Every structure is written in C-alpha cells, then in structure tokens.
Amino acid sequence: MSATGVSKSIANDRKIEVDSTVITNHKTEIKGKRISYSATTGTQPVWNDEGEAIASLFYTYYQRTDVKNKSKRPLVMSFNGGPGSASVWMHVAYTGPRILNIDDEGYPVQPYGVQTNPYSILDVADIVFVNPVNTGYSRVLPNKNGEMPSKDAQQKMFFGVNADITYLAEWLNTFVTRNERWTSPKYLIGESYGTTRVSGLALELQNRQWMYLNGVVLVSPTEIGIEREGPVESANRLPYFAATAWHHKKLPDDLQSKDLYEVLTEVEDFALNRYLPALAKGAYIGETEKNVTIKKVARYSGLSEKAVRQSNMDISNAFFWKELLRDEGKTIGRLDSRYLGIDEKESGDRPDYWAELTSWLHSFTPAINHYLSAELAYKTDLKYNMFGPVRPWDRSNNNSGENLRLAMAQNPYLNVLVQSGYYDGATNYFDAKYTMWQLDPSGKMKSRLSFKGYRSGHMMYLRREDLRLSNQDLREFINKTLPKEGQPAQYSR
Numbered sequence: 001m002s003a004t005g006v007s008k009s010i011a012n013d014r015k016i017e018v019d020s021t022v023i024t025n026h027k028t029e030i031k032g033k034r035i036s037y038s039a040t041t042g043t044q045p046v047w048n049d050e051g052e053a054i055a056s057l058f059y060t061y062y063q064r065t066d067v068k069n070k071s072k073r074p075l076v077m078s079f080n081g082g083p084g085s086a087s088v089w090m091h092v093a094y095t096g097p098r099i100l101n102i103d104d105e106g107y108p109v110q111p112y113g114v115q116t117n118p119y120s121i122l123d124v125a126d127i128v129f130v131n132p133v134n135t136g137y138s139r140v141l142p143n144k145n146g147e148m149p150s151k152d153a154q155q156k157m158f159f160g161v162n163a164d165i166t167y168l169a170e171w172l173n174t175f176v177t178r179n180e181r182w183t184s185p186k187y188l189i190g191e192s193y194g195t196t197r198v199s200g201l202a203l204e205l206q207n208r209q210w211m212y213l214n215g216v217v218l219v220s221p222t223e224i225g226i227e228r229e230g231p232v233e234s235a236n237r238l239p240y241f242a243a244t245a246w247h248h249k250k251l252p253d254d255l256q257s258k259d260l261y262e263v264l265t266e267v268e269d270f271a272l273n274r275y276l277p278a279l280a281k282g283a284y285i286g287e288t289e290k291n292v293t294i295k296k297v298a299r300y301s302g303l304s305e306k307a308v309r310q311s312n313m314d315i316s317n318a319f320f321w322k323e324l325l326r327d328e329g330k331t332i333g334r335l336d337s338r339y340l341g342i343d344e345k346e347s348g349d350r351p352d353y354w355a356e357l358t359s360w361l362h363s364f365t366p367a368i369n370h371y372l373s374a375e376l377a378y379k380t381d382l383k384y385n386m387f388g389p390v391r392p393w394d395r396s397n398n399n400s401g402e403n404l405r406l407a408m409a410q411n412p413y414l415n416v417l418v419q420s421g422y423y424d425g426a427t428n429y430f431d432a433k434y435t436m437w438q439l440d441p442s443g444k445m446k447s448r449l450s451f452k453g454y455r456s457g458h459m460m461y462l463r464r465e466d467l468r469l470s471n472q473d474l475r476e477f478i479n480k481t482l483p484k485e486g487q488p489a490q491y492s493r
Contacts, residue, residue: 155394168197215478215481420453421453
C-alpha cells in the first residue's frame with residue numbers, strides 16, 4: 001500500500017463511535033470513608049426530529065456501587081463553559097473522584113497525572129460530566145449520505161445560546177432514561193459559560209422534557225442574560241480589584257492588616273453607595289466629589305491616584321492586570337489574579353498573555369488524556385478538545401437568567417447556589433452577587449438563593465483549601481435541598 005493510502009486509511013478511522021460504553025470499577029476514600037464506584041465512559045447520540053443521529057456526545061458517569069436504592073440518590077449533571085470548553089476542568093479538578101497532580105495553590109507539578117480527591121461529592125451524589133458538541137471527544141456526525149453539515153447548519157443545530165440548551169435537554173432526557181434515574185433528585189452544575197447553559201436548561205428541562213430539578217449550581221457565573229453595563233459594570237469591578245491588591249500586598253497598611261473579608265465588606269459598601277453614583281454622574285460630577293472618589297478608588301484598588309484620574313475613574317480589567325505590578329515587571333492573571341506573568345515590555349495597557357491559563361493547560365491536558373485512557377480504559381485516536389471549534393456562537397435572545405427565575409417560581413423544590421473566587425477577573429465575584437440579587441427582583445425566593453466566596457480565582461477548587469470548602473458547600477447544598485419524605489412541592493399562604 002502506498003504512503004498516501006495508509007494516511008487516508010488512518011484518517012477515515014479517526015472518528016467517534018456514535019453509541020458506546022466502557023465500564024470500570026474502582027474504590028476510593030472520601031472524607032475518611034471507603035466507597036466503591038463505577039466509571040462509565042462513553043458516547044450517546046444527539047438525534048434530530050427525524051430520528052437521525054446528528055452528533056455524539058462523550059461523557060463520563062460516576063456511580064456509587066455500594067448504594068442499593070438508586071431512586072433516592074441525587075444525580076449531578078455537570079457542564080463547563082467557554083462556550084467550546086470540555087468538561088475536563090470540573091471533572092479532574094473539582095467534584096470527581098480523581099483530581100490533578102498540582103501543588104496546594106493550584107500550580108502544575110510533574111509528573112503530570114491524577115490523584116485521589118478526598119473531598120469529592122461522590123459520597124452523596126452520582127455525577128455525569130457532559131462534553132457538548134466539538135468539546136472533549138464529542139463530534140458532529142455526517143448525514144445519511146456521508147456529508148458533513150455546513151458551518152451555518154451546524155451553528156443552527158448546536159452553536160448558540162438556545163440551540164445549545166435545546167439539544168442538551170434532549171440528550172439529558174435520553175441519558176436519564178437509559179440509566180433509570182427519573183426518580184432521583186437532580187442537580188445541574190455549570191461553570192463560567194456553563195452557568196448560562198444550566199440556567200437555560202433548568203426551564204427547558206421542566207417545560208419541554210418535564211424533568212424537575214432540586215438545585216442549580218452556578219460556578220463563577222456569567223451575566224446569564226442579566227445586563228450590567230455602563231456604571232454598574234465599572235463599579236462592580238472595584239471589590240475584585242481590592243481583593244487582588246490585598247493578595248499582592250498593594251493596599252495601604254491599615255487595609256492590608258485587615259482580613260480579606262473585612263476589607264471586601266468595606267469596599268462593597270463604597271462601590272454600591274458612593275462609587276456607582278459618582279460614575280453615573282459622568283462629566284457633571286462635582287470637583288470635590290470627584291477628588292474624594294478618586295482617592296478612595298486608588299486606596300481600594302492599589303493603583304495610583306494619577307492612574308485612576310487618567311482613566312476617568314473607570315478602570316478597565318486589562319489595564320488593571322497590566323498596571324498593578326508594572327513597577328515590579330510583572331502582570332497578573334485574568335481568570336486568577338494570583339498568577340504572575342512577564343511581558344516583553346512593561347509599557348502598554350494589557351498583558352501579552354494570560355499567565356493562569358497557560359499554567360492550567362500545563363497540568364490539565366496531560367492529566368485528562370492519560371486518565372481517560374490508562375485508568376478508565378477509553379481508547380480512541382480522536383484528539384481530546386480542551387477547547388473546540390464552536391464559533392461563531394449565536395448569543396442572541398439570551399434569556400437564561402429569566403428562565404432560571406421562572407423555573408424556580410414554577411418549582412418550589414428548586415434552589416440555586418452561586419460559587420465564586422475573589423481573585424477571578426473574568427467573571428468577578430461581585431458581578432456574581434449582583435446577578436443573584438437581580439435574579440429575583442421580587443425577593444420572594446431569596447431564601448432559595450445563596451452565595452459562597454473563596455480565596456482563589458475562576459476555578460477556585462484548584463487551591464487545596466478551597467477544594468475542601470467548595471465541595472463541602474456543595475455537599476451541604478445537596479443535603480439541604482433534599483425535601484423530607486412526603487414534603488409536597490407547593491407554596492403555602
């Protein structure tokens with residue numbers, strides 16, 4: 001056979017199995033207790049209205065095998081974001097039974113690989129990690145004539161806020177049916193853009209699949225369709241700036257000597273009650289108020305008064321990441337501002353690269369590829385897409401936040417937990433609080449909304465102490481939102 005023929009043969013075989021499962025059995029220790037579990041890695045089709053398979057999604061499903069009554073056991077359905085990101089991040093760093101080999105602050109160490117996660121929520125819930133189309137090993141399929149859909153056709157089917165929600169809800173219906181989980185209490189957890197995804201899925205599952213949830217967890221949430229532009233967006237950055245400046249010891253001594261939470265309480269009050277109104281006045285702010293505001297913003301952000309004034313009191317994230325440690329010749333990370341980078345030039349108004357992302361890809365990429373093949377026995381020549389080709393992404397008609405509110409109103413069992421890292425500059429924690437505040441303007445469902453913050457970044461679980469805390473917060477959220485036997489889903493007068 002010619003070299004060309006060999007090359008063609010290999011390429012033709014490099015494709016996803018449309019429907020497959022591989023099951024392995026394991027033991028681990030969580031919170032000091034030994035448990036047995038199975039791991040199912042596989043693919044499950046996405047069908048169109050004519051019943052034709054148009055894509056296949058790769059997933060990993062963990063079940064405790066030492067629990068007899070599966071009907072009462074919670075099921076957590078986990079999604080990451082991007083859009084275009086695989087499920088790898090929360091899978092092998094947060095809730096799953098195996099996590100990255102990293103140091104206690106989340107930095108990569110060699111040899112790359114995985115270790116036991118002693119804090120995994122697998123003790124209280126089964127978990128399925130889902131990779132949307134073109135992420136992980138998930139792929140679009142050719143039609144019955146062997147032809148791939150056009151780029152426009154693929155976008156309409158998969159790559160947009162509402163298309164994504166629609167096909168994933170159908171996929172979850174099939175998954176729950178195949179695995180006999182209809183009677184189980186169900187939870188969605190999403191990270192970053194995954195919060196838009198699970199917020200929309202909450203209502204889509206209720207109204208189109210008749211599947212009702214007990215909880216939705218928003219990890220490092222996006223705006224989920226709740227607008228916060230102009231002065232609100234600008235003012236909301238300041239508490240994040242203060243947290244980052246505190247971490248890097250750039251605040252005045254009296255603030256630096258306080259605990260982070262004490263500092264943030266003070267800065268949040270200023271941001272809402274002084275900074276936001278000052279920004280709203282724009283060019284018509286009085287000179288005295290402007291000078292007082294500039295001094296306060298400089299005090300809380302760790303920047304100079306000159307830099308704040310030259311920014312018209314409106315400091316962009318990119319400028320902050322470049323400016324805070326400029327005199328030290330360092331930049332700070334976008335998704336986690338504890339990470340440091342070095343640029344070609346100290347001048348400029350934004351970093352050359354994101355120090356935290358390159359650090360994470362160091363450890364995540366080899367770990368997930370090794371783990372799936374060596375420990376979970378899933379063999380394929382497909383490339384695992386850490387970030388897959390899904391753009392352009394249709395962001396129109398994003399009503400996911402309103403859909404989550406409506407799902408909560410319709411379902412008295414449904415609760416929401418928000419988790420954020422204080423050093424996350426991409427989806428900052430104060431924006432997350434603001435989103436939670438605006439989610440239910442009536443205030444009638446406040447008791448079913450909760451927020452937890454952590455001393456780390458976008459993936460707060462990379463820091464060992466926050467891995468423990470955040471999993472425990474999930475565990476408590478799940479246990480708290482399981483209704484007592486016979487407790488009806490109804491509102492009382």
